Amino acid sequence: MKCPYCGDDNDRVIDTRLVKDGEAIRRRRECLSCGRRFTTYEYIEKTPLLVIKKDGTREPFERDKILQGILTACHKRPIPREKIESLVDEVVSVVSDLGKTEVESRIIGEEIMKRLKELDEISYVRFASVYREFRDKKEFLKELKNLKG
Numbered sequence: 001m002k003c004p005y006c007g008d009d010n011d012r013v014i015d016t017r018l019v020k021d022g023e024a025i026r027r028r029r030e031c032l033s034c035g036r037r038f039t040t041y042e043y044i045e046k047t048p049l050l051v052i053k054k055d056g057t058r059e060p061f062e063r064d065k066i067l068q069g070i071l072t073a074c075h076k077r078p079i080p081r082e083k084i085e086s087l088v089d090e091v092v093s094v095v096s097d098l099g100k101t102e103v104e105s106r107i108i109g110e111e112i113m114k115r116l117k118e119l120d121e122i123s124y125v126r127f128a129s130v131y132r133e134f135r136d137k138k139e140f141l142k143e144l145k146n147l148k149g
């Protein structure tokens with residue numbers, strides 16, 4: 001590593017430790033040319049995940065957007081906030097584990113619906129009606145009927 005003081009590329013690591021809950025490694029280095037010390041950090045390179053929307057545009061994948069969508073669907077439903085939070089966490093980890101750099105919004109929507117259906121049917125139908133954009137009212141009612149049966 002090039003020394004920030006003298007510019008020489010000649011140093012030794014004098015201390016290495018995990019920081020930020022293990023998400024980074026901090027190294028104290030000593031320049032062997034001028035004797036001064038400096039710090040470097042090492043992080044895993046993360047490519048930001050993008051969501052492909054229906055119109056083909058992309059936007060960054062954000063946990064908060066998923067949470068907002070679910071909170072809207074669960075409005076005034078007797079569902080503890082922690083259950084919603086853990087549902088969101090599950091969806092985020094499933095989507096991250098796909099290991100892709102771009103994911104269709106449809107896939108995220110399906111993952112949410114799968115879990116929401118188990119959690120609360122009313123919220124599920126509300127969410128599904130927005131995400132699936134039921135082609136007509138008949139289709140929507142059919143879905144409702146399926147739930148009750």
Ligand SMILES: [Zn+2]
Nearest residue numbers: 003006031034
């Ligand atoms: Zn130096």
